[in-house]
Amino acid sequence: MTAHGARILVIDDEKSIRRLLKVNLQAHGYAMFESESGADGILKASEMRPDLIILDLGLPDVEGHQVLKQIREWSHVPIIVLTVREDVEEKIAALDQGADDFVTKPFALGELLARIRVWLRHIPKQEEPVLTFGDLTVDLAQRLVLHHQQQVKLTPIEYDLLKVLVRHAGRVMTHRQLLQEVWGNYNVDESSHYLRIYIGHLRKKLERDPARPSLILTEPGVGYRFTVAYEEETNAKD
Structure with missing residues (x-):
């Protein structure tokens, strides 16, 4: 999977984070979609079938772990978790519930982009007609x-x-x-x-x-x- 055409869903209630990611992801050739709540994020994930999801654990309506659990019931899409929590047990719980990776806020944009590239490379390539x-x-x-x-x-x-x-x-x-x-x-x-x-x-x-x-x-x-x-x-x- 190359940058062109890769669809990334960002589920985060912080508008500044979504704005930052949108500018940078689009600049690197990704198509970014966004949601500011857990319930809407689950809906968009099911409707749009993104290639990768960036999920904030601290959402205002549905706890991030629950969002992760629900998406994992029907999808194997790579999920990178964002968290302000330094608690190791919190990170272990996210990984056990199906997260593929995690980044702690505040994060280095270059590191996040590198992690995105890694997980997109794991997606089987499909022949485009x-x-x-x-x-x-x-x-x-x-x-x-x-x-x-x-x-x-x-x-x-x-x-x-x-x-x-x-x-x-x-x-x-x-x-x-x-x-x-x-x-x-x-x-x-x-x-x-x-x-x-x-x-x-x-x-x-x-x-x-x-x-x-x-x-x-x-x-x-x-x-x-x-x-x-x-x-x-x-x-x-x-």
Whole structure:
């Protein structure tokens, strides 16, 4: 597992810690998602299936050990525990309950990043497919998009959005799901305009007629769908 595409969920109630980690994790090529409570962290872990979790033990609602225990009931995702507690017994308990590693606050950012790299290397590598839809090819391994055999230059967000859509081709992806996958943001009301803007960018770069899209379809009030019928339409016109 390389930095690109690795999804990290940070469960920590300290906004300053989340902000620090978000800036640095994104700068190193990771996609970071965040939660400020134990209950929400468990929910996001189950919905998003991150590649690694950073978990603070001192959460305001559900004790960190309980969060760890619940996630371990169904997932083997690497979990790095953050704690202000120097108690050795506390750390032993976390490891016994399924934590893979721990870092004591305040921590050195370089050390945490090194530990993240170590645990991501333990994740079995999966072959990324090359997806073809008519005259559009998306090479997920190379992060390469070709349209009419010409490379299309996409921004990181445009690429991430297209990647989610093509991975779920034929399926309606809700606004909430896309915001979670690309931005790590659950606030549909405040962030859906960003989604519309970037969908518009993709249509301008990929559609024959952006005003009448045949590739990325809008499901009014619900979300967007990357249509698998696009390939059939292309072949029929050829």
